[in-house]
Amino acid sequence: MRIQQNYPLKNYNTFGLNVYAQSFAEFDSVDTMEFILLNAEETKPKMILGGGSNILFTEDYPGLILKNNIVFIKNVLKKEGKVLVKVGAGVNWHEFVLDCVKNNYGGIENLSLIPGNVGASPMQNIGAYGVEIKDVFHELEAYDLIEKEVRKFSASDCEFGYRESVFKRKYKGRFVILNVTFALNTVPVFNTSYGAIEQQLELMNVKELSVQAISDAVIAIRTSKLPDPENTGNAGSFFKNPVVSTDKFQTIKDIFYSFSNASGVQDIPFYKIGDDSIKIPAAWLIEQCGWKGYRKGDAGCYDKQALVLINYGNA
16 A cells, blocks of 8 residues: 555546546555555545546545545345345445346346446435435445544434435545445345336337346446446436425426417426425426537537536546
8 A cells, every 4th residue: 555646536537537636545444544544644635535426526636535445245144035235335336236136136226337336325325217225225334534433324324315315414524434235135126117117128128027127228228328437528417306395396387388488388297206295307407498418618418418417528
C-alpha cells in the first residue's frame, strides 16, 4: 500500500471526467484502511470512492481519495428457500447480479446492469423495474470513522426510503460500508409487471420465466436506452422520479392540458403508490421541457433517454 500524489481519476468515475486527486490510495481490508487513515491523519478532506458511478467531479479533488477494493462473494446461510449472500463492498454490482443469476438465486435480477459497486447499493436504496435493495437486504457492516470500530446495520437501522438511507443524510460521511448481506430466493418469485419487461420477454420469445430470462430482458431494455460508460461518459439514470400528492398531480394535469391546448394530447404517465401519492416519470417531465437530446459543448442530455446526462468527450 502507498499513497500516490496528483493521481488521475478519469478511469475512476463513469462520467470519464479528466480530474486529479491530490492524494490517492486503495484498500482491501479494514486493517489497510485504518493504516492509510493513520498515515494521512492530517490530510483533509478525505473521500471513500466506490465504482465512481454516483459522483460528479466539478474540479480536482484537494485531498485524499480512498478506493474501496474489498472484493468477495460467499454464501453464509442456505435454508428453506432462502440464501444469505455476503458481498464485499468493492464488488461490481452487475457482476454480483450475474453471479446470483448463474446460481439461480432470485431477487435482484431486475437490477441488472446498474452501474457502480455493491457498497453503494444500500446507500441510496438503488432500484429499478419494481425492485429495490430494501426488498432483499439483510444486513451490512460499516466502519465508523469517528468511533473507529465496525458496526452492523439491520434494514430498520438503515431507514430505507425512495433512493434514501441514513448514509445519505444522518450519517453522511461517517461510515465506510465494508460488506452487504442479501436475502435471496432459491425458489425465485418473479416480478415482471413494471416497465417494459413483459413486452421484452415476448420479443425474446421466452416461454418459461427464469431469473436468467428476466435479467436478459432488463439488460436488453437498458442497453437500448442507456449509453455504455466505456464508450460515452455517464452515470446511468441521474434523476429521481418525483412523488406528489393526488391533489398536486391534478394541478399538474390541469396546467399541462391548458398549455397543450390541443385535442388528442397524450395523458401524463404516472404510477399510483399508496392512497395519496403519485409518482411521475422524471424522463417525461424533462422531455416536456425540451431537454432530451440537448447539448452544450461536450455536456448533454442523452437523445435516447432524458434521465441520462452524458460527457461527449471533454465535458
